[in-house]
Amino acid sequence: MRDALDPDILGALAALAGREIAQVYLVACGGSLSIMHPGKFVLDRHAPMLPADALNASEFVQRAPARLGPGALVILCSQTGTTRETVAAAEFARSRGAATVALTMEPGSPLGRAAGHVLRYAAPYTTGIPIDPADSNYSVLYMLLAGLIRQRGGADLTAPLLASLSALGPVIEGARSRLADRLDAYALRVKDRPVVYTMASGVNFGAAYSFAICVLMEMQWIASQAIHAGEFFHGPFEVVDRDACFILLVGLDPTRPSEERARAFLQRFGDPANILDLDAATFDLAGLADPWRAYLLPLVFFDVLWDFAHRLARLRGHPMLTGRRYMKKITDY
Amino acid sequence: MRDALDPDILGALAALAGREIAQVYLVACGGSLSIMHPGKFVLDRHAPMLPADALNASEFVQRAPARLGPGALVILCSQTGTTRETVAAAEFARSRGAATVALTMEPGSPLGRAAGHVLRYAAPYTTGIPIDPADSNYSVLYMLLAGLIRQRGGADLTAPLLASLSALGPVIEGARSRLADRLDAYALRVKDRPVVYTMASGVNFGAAYSFAICVLMEMQWIASQAIHAGEFFHGPFEVVDRDACFILLVGLDPTRPSEERARAFLQRFGDPANILDLDAATFDLAGLADPWRAYLLPLVFFDVLWDFAHRLARLRGHPMLTGRRYMKKITDY
Numbered sequence: 001m002r003d004a005l006d007p008d009i010l011g012a013l014a015a016l017a018g019r020e021i022a023q024v025y026l027v028a029c030g031g032s033l034s035i036m037h038p039g040k041f042v043l044d045r046h047a048p049m050l051p052a053d054a055l056n057a058s059e060f061v062q063r064a065p066a067r068l069g070p071g072a073l074v075i076l077c078s079q080t081g082t083t084r085e086t087v088a089a090a091e092f093a094r095s096r097g098a099a100t101v102a103l104t105m106e107p108g109s110p111l112g113r114a115a116g117h118v119l120r121y122a123a124p125y126t127t128g129i130p131i132d133p134a135d136s137n138y139s140v141l142y143m144l145l146a147g148l149i150r151q152r153g154g155a156d157l158t159a160p161l162l163a164s165l166s167a168l169g170p171v172i173e174g175a176r177s178r179l180a181d182r183l184d185a186y187a188l189r190v191k192d193r194p195v196v197y198t199m200a201s202g203v204n205f206g207a208a209y210s211f212a213i214c215v216l217m218e219m220q221w222i223a224s225q226a227i228h229a230g231e232f233f234h235g236p237f238e239v240v241d242r243d244a245c246f247i248l249l250v251g252l253d254p255t256r257p258s259e260e261r262a263r264a265f266l267q268r269f270g271d272p273a274n275i276l277d278l279d280a281a282t283f284d285l286a287g288l289a290d291p292w293r294a295y296l297l298p299l300v301f302f303d304v305l306w307d308f309a310h311r312l313a314r315l316r317g318h319p320m321l322t323g324r325r326y327m328k329k330i331t332d333y
Numbered sequence: 334m335r336d337a338l339d340p341d342i343l344g345a346l347a348a349l350a351g352r353e354i355a356q357v358y359l360v361a362c363g364g365s366l367s368i369m370h371p372g373k374f375v376l377d378r379h380a381p382m383l384p385a386d387a388l389n390a391s392e393f394v395q396r397a398p399a400r401l402g403p404g405a406l407v408i409l410c411s412q413t414g415t416t417r418e419t420v421a422a423a424e425f426a427r428s429r430g431a432a433t434v435a436l437t438m439e440p441g442s443p444l445g446r447a448a449g450h451v452l453r454y455a456a457p458y459t460t461g462i463p464i465d466p467a468d469s470n471y472s473v474l475y476m477l478l479a480g481l482i483r484q485r486g487g488a489d490l491t492a493p494l495l496a497s498l499s500a501l502g503p504v505i506e507g508a509r510s511r512l513a514d515r516l517d518a519y520a521l522r523v524k525d526r527p528v529v530y531t532m533a534s535g536v537n538f539g540a541a542y543s544f545a546i547c548v549l550m551e552m553q554w555i556a557s558q559a560i561h562a563g564e565f566f567h568g569p570f571e572v573v574d575r576d577a578c579f580i581l582l583v584g585l586d587p588t589r590p591s592e593e594r595a596r597a598f599l600q601r602f603g604d605p606a607n608i609l610d611l612d613a614a615t616f617d618l619a620g621l622a623d624p625w626r627a628y629l630l631p632l633v634f635f636d637v638l639w640d641f642a643h644r645l646a647r648l649r650g651h652p653m654l655t656g657r658r659y660m661k662k663i664t665d666y
Contacts, residue, residue, distance in 0.1 A: 023384060030567025041396065044386075048399035051356060051384035053377075058563035059534055062588040063374065066381035085563065194527055195556045201392055212558075213568035221572055223528045225545075225558030230391035230418065233666070234363025235546035237659055239554055255395040265666050269659070326570055326602070333566070333598050 002134065002162045005143050012101050012117040013147045019099055021152065022071035026054040027089045032077040032103075032137070033057075034210035038203040038298055039075070039141050041253070045291070046157065047149045057085035061092045070097035075144065077102070077137060079123055081109020090114035103140055119144065133172055134165035138299050142292070160289035164296055167287025171296075172303045174284045179304050186276045187311035189245075196222055196245040197236075199262055200301075201229035202255030207298035207305070211247070215309045218327065219320050229258040232265070242271040247308075249301050250279040253294040278304060335467065335495045338476050345434050345450035346480045352432055354485065355404035359387040360422045365410040365436075365470065366390075367543035371536040371631055372408070372474050374586070378624070379490065380482045390418035394425045403430035408477065410435070410470060412456055414442020423447035436473055452477065466505055467498035471632050475625070493622035497629055500620025504629075505636045507617045512637055519609045520644035522578075529555055529578040530569075532595055533634075534562040535588030540631035540638070544580070548642045551660065552653045562591040565598070575604040580641075582634050583612040586627040611637060 004010070024043060026036035036054035043052035055063070057076070068074075074093035078086040081104035091114050093100050102115030105123060112118040122135040133139060142161055150156045190196050196216055200208035209226040216224035227236045229248075240246075246266055250259040266275045280297050288296060313320045326333070337343070357376060359369035369387040376385035388396070390409070401407075407426035411419040414437035424447050426433050435448030438456060445451040455468040466472060475494055483489045523529050529549055533541035542559040549557035560569045562581075573579075579599055583592040599608045613630050621629060646653045659666070 030564060033564070033567075044396055044398040044400070046399060048402075051386075051400065053384075053386075056534075056561055056563040058591050059561065059588060062586075062591065063377055063535065064587065065377040066379060067377070067384065069381075083567075201389075202396065210568075213564065218568035218571040223556055223558075223572060225556075228389055228392065230389040231363060231366070231546065234366075234416075235543075235551035238551040238657060239556060240659075253395075254397065255392060258391050258395065261666070268666075324571060326573075333594070333601075 002166060004162070005147050005158060008119050009140070009143050009147055012119060012144065013151055015117060016073065016099055016148070017151060020071050021050060021073045021099070023067045023073070024050050024052040025060060025065070025068065025072060025074045025093070026052065027057050027060045027074055027086065028077040029057050029083050029085055031210045031214040032079060032083070032086070034206035035077065035137050035141055037206035037209070038138070038295060039145055041203045042142065042145050042295055043149070047152065047154050049152050049154065050148070057083070057089040060089050061085070068093065068096050068098055072096070072098040074098045074100045075103070075141070076100065076111060076115060077104065077141070078109070078111045079105050081106040081111035083111065087111050087114050101144065103137055133168045133299055136299060138296070139165050142295065157291065161292050164288045164292040168296060168299065171283065171285055171288060172300050175300050175304050176307055178283070179278070180307070182276070183304070183308040183311055187308060187315055189273055191312060191315040193245050194223055196224055196247065197227055198224060198247045198249075199227045199229050199232060199259075200249035200251065201258045202251060202253040203295050204249040204251040204253070204259070204298050204301060207301045208247075208249055211302065211305045215305070219309065219323060220312060220316065220318055229255070229262040232262050237265060240266065240269050243274065244270050245274045246270065246276070247305070248275060248277040250277055250281070251294060251297045252280050276308070335499060337495070338480050338491060341452050342473070342476050342480055345452060345477065346484055348450060349406065349432055349481070350484060353404050354383060354406045354432070356400045356406070357383050357385040358393060358398070358401065358405060358407045358426070359385065360390050360393045360407055360419065361410040362390050362416050362418055364543045364547040365412060365416070365419070367539035367547075368410065368470050368474055370539035370542070371471070371628060372478055374536045375475065375478050375628055376482070380485065380487050382485050382487065383481070390416070390422040393422050394418070401426065401429050401431055405429070405431040407431045407433045408436070408474070409433065409444060409448060410437065410474070411442070411444045412438050414439040414444035416444065420444050420447050434477065436470055466501040466632055469632060471629070472498050475628065490624065494625050497621045497625040501629060501632065504616065504618055504621060505633050508633050508637050509640055511616070512611070513640070515609070516637070516641040516644055520641060520648055522606055524645060524648040526578050527556055529557055529580065530560055531557060531580045531582075532560045532562050532565060532592070533582035533584065534591045535584060535586040536628050537582040537584040537586070537592070537631050537634060540634045541580075541582055544635065544638045548638070552642065552656060553645060553649065553651055562588070562595040565595050570598060573599065573602050576607065577603050578607045579603065579609070580638070581608060581610040583610055583614070584627060584630045585613050609641070
């Protein structure tokens with residue numbers, strides 16, 4: 001078990017120690033942006049001294065926020081470190097005098113070289129090789145943020161985070177095996193459906209977002225949208241009928257009542273067989289400590305959903321990683 | 334032509350003048366939340382002294398941001414002033430000592446009564462009675478923000494705003510009549526399609542969002558999603574084929590290159606007949622002054638899109654305002 005933050009994270013924090021930080025920007029694209037929303041959620045909850053914003057990388061550069069300057073910390077993420085917009089965002093942030101920390105699997109990548117500090121993480125999805133979830137992008141981001149909150153005079157949330165990260169692997173494996181039969185049945189149910197929505201709120205919204213845009217749309221060419229569970233009742237719920245398909249994440253953060261309200265509506269007006277609700281209250285979360293217990297759930301949900309996606313891909317004959325028409329097949333756009 | 338901010342706005346600003354404001358929260362639900370994203374865009378661009386956040390009202394209350402307190406200003410919006418979550422957000426914000434300003438059509442409504450200050454706006458959509466767009470929710474929000482930025486030592490952007498608001502009506506009417514034939518053709522084209530996406534970035538994202546969730550999904554039961562033009566290339570673009578239907582807003586704010594990039598991709602890989610791109614560069618914007626010229630475009634786009642929606646509704650035989658199954662038909666959810 002880790003008993004301290006990783007040396008590279010401590011190194012980045014040490015370099016930041018003398019700086020005023022009046023604003024944090026969490027900047028990335030697509031799946032990497034999806035982890036920034038929970039990062040902002042954690043800062044919003046626990047860091048009254050750190051206003052935080054999560055922005056798509058091109059939006060960040062073009063918007064050129066007036067608060068971006070020497071008093072800003074910009075945290076960026078790109079798996080390969082080659083995402084052009086994110087590299088440009090790092091360069092732009094540095095040109096404005098901001099501190100920059102990049103998360104990437106490839107520290108020698110353009111993003112790794114563009115940022116002032118670089119933190120390496122691991123991802124199982126592209127390689128297929130299992131990783132310790134404590135080494136994932138979420139985990140590294142949370143360690144960085146916990147260290148930053150402690151450094152800026154907030155609560156020291158690092159000990160429960162480190163303990164939780166050590167317990168995370170079995171929690172994820174438990175949820176995956178417990179849900180395997182339901183995932184099989186749901187994949188069969190929706191394999192030919194044109195639209196599958198995802199829904200969540202709070203710290204889980206990013207997982208719903210990335211599953212909609214990076215898996216259902218990108219990897220399976222299925223129409224989707226991540227609906228915020230609180231926004232659901234202000235428009236989107238009108239699409240609900242007995243045929244509507246929804247994947248709903250029900251977590252344990254303070255927004256759970258919104259997710260529960262959405263579930264009750266879907267169960268009442270939809271066909272329960274078309275609703276996959278993944279409820280963290282049914283998971284064995286032994287070893288996860290507050291407040292991270294709730295904040296680490298996106299990792300659990302996402303790994304479960306990834307299993308579902310593989311089942312769906314097999315049934316549809318649309319391979320997850322090679323079934324693309326544009327991404328990494330054409331580059332001149 | 335207005336030569337000063339409205340008295341009620343000046344009154345709210347006067348009441349705020351003595352307060353420290355270290356954080357602005359822009360809080361609402363659905364269509365009213367959609368105007369808060371451009372509000373945040375304006376603050377991000379022009380108010381280095383005011384960190385700003387736009388949040389769904391239930392998310393705001395449940396997240397209970399650590400920066401919410403006496404140093405916060407919470408701006409809320411609800412057309413009828415009866416949106417339960419938004420009323421609760423106003424009460425929650427006041428209980429934390431924050432200053433609150435509500436925008437609503439009904440100052441005597443629960444939201445109007447819950448907030449410290451209330452600003453009235455007008456909307457044509459529910460009544461069908463044309464309004465001066467200078468009295469709309471966007472306009473009132475922008476006047477409030479322009480006044481706030483001036484008060485806090487930022488640039489005085491009120492004069493170009495007031496001039497632009499006076500010119501807005503003819504600009505909108507011009508765009509509507511110029512685009513009428515294209516809207517007719519596109520409504521015929523997509524009337525039986527299961528999925529119609531919307532796309533924009535920057536200050537226009539809110540208009541794309543509200544058209545997707547409040548019009549296509551809510552009023553026409555058509556599957557939709559508002560895709561951020563910068564995020565499009567990180568997943569969603571894989572759904573593009575010759576049958577894919579997209580409504581794209583191409584504005585004039587600094588994120589225009591992202592919207593143009595998305596358009597080029599759609600024109601290359603989609604069927605141009607299935608793409609409705611509304612390009613502000615083709616509009617007659619006489620009288621709109623920088624920087625508001627770009628920031629007022631969501632109002633132009635939305636009125637044009639509303640015309641399109643009426644055409645679509647007629648062709649589909651699905652009435653815009655009564656064709657609901659849940660909203661205002663059941664209340665126990």
